[in-house]
Amino acid sequence: MGSHAVPKLPAEPAVVFDMDGVIVNSEPLWVQARRDLVRSANGRWIAEAETAMMGISSDRWSAYMHDYLDLDMDPEQIRDEVIRRMIAFYRKSVPLIPGARHVVEAISERWRLGIASGSDRVLLETVLQTTRLEDRFAATVSADDVTEGKPSPLIYQEACRRLGARPEACVAIEDSGSGIASALAAGMKVIAVPRRGFEPSQEILGKATTVLPDLIDLKPHLVAQVLS
Numbered sequence: 154m155g156s157h158a159v160p161k162l163p164a165e166p167a168v169v170f171d172m173d174g175v176i177v178n179s180e181p182l183w184v185q186a187r188r189d190l191v192r193s194a195n196g197r198w199i200a201e202a203e204t205a206m207m208g209i210s211s212d213r214w215s216a217y218m219h220d221y222l223d224l225d226m227d228p229e230q231i232r233d234e235v236i237r238r239m240i241a242f243y244r245k246s247v248p249l250i251p252g253a254r255h256v257v258e259a260i261s262e263r264w265r266l267g268i269a270s271g272s273d274r275v276l277l278e279t280v281l282q283t284t285r286l287e288d289r290f291a292a293t294v295s296a297d298d299v300t301e302g303k304p305s306p307l308i309y310q311e312a313c314r315r316l317g318a319r320p321e322a323c324v325a326i327e328d329s330g331s332g333i334a335s336a337l338a339a340g341m342k343v344i345a346v347p348r349r350g351f352e353p354s355q356e357i358l359g360k361a362t363t364v365l366p367d368l369i370d371l372k373p374h375l376v377a378q379v380l381s
Contacts, residue, residue: 210302
């Protein structure tokens with residue numbers, strides 16, 4: 154039997170955004186939703202919980218809440234209840250990162266955009282619908298679409314596949330250590346925009362292609378330089 158050649162993906166570049174912490178200032182809402190659940194379920198909040206759950210998939214943070222915050226609920230129940238509270242927050246108002254709409258619109262005029270989000274599909278879609286940004290993204294990947302969340306490379310590999318682009322020709326926009334590690338493992342370039350007060354270690358930040366102090370600094374000419 155003859156072998157079939159595997160088609161090569163085009164070298165045309167694309168830009169893939171993380172959502173939480175990059176486009177949406179969601180962390181305060183996540184903290185509130187989780188704290189409220191812990192309080193209502195008579196659990197125990199601990200100081201390191203916020204950092205421990207930042208940038209990881211729902212199966213991991215729900216297990217963390219079960220194991221470390223003394224919740225007498227199954228992880229699946231914890232996940233569903235926190236997500237229900239997040240949907241309610243987003244339907245009232247989505248707290249976009251300052252400058253996020255302008256940045257997304259400007260960059261989408263030059264490159265195809267994707268989202269690789271550790272959030273569940275329902276949250277990703279609620280954010281895009283509420284903000285009316287869905288038409289700016291040619292492909293979206295959520296935690297529901299892959300078997301392993303960040304820092305595994307799967308979510309970024311899948312985003313590039315859906316965009317029809319090689320990871321090596323794409324750049325990821327990330328804020329968390331697990332997200333940066335995920336994109337790097339996928340073979341992408343990375344522009345890191347760390348969240349103040351929750352910056353990744355200097356070791357992981359040093360591996361990013363470029364580090365910006367603020368999302369508003371993410372200009373098309375800078376993206377072009379990184380992709381060149």
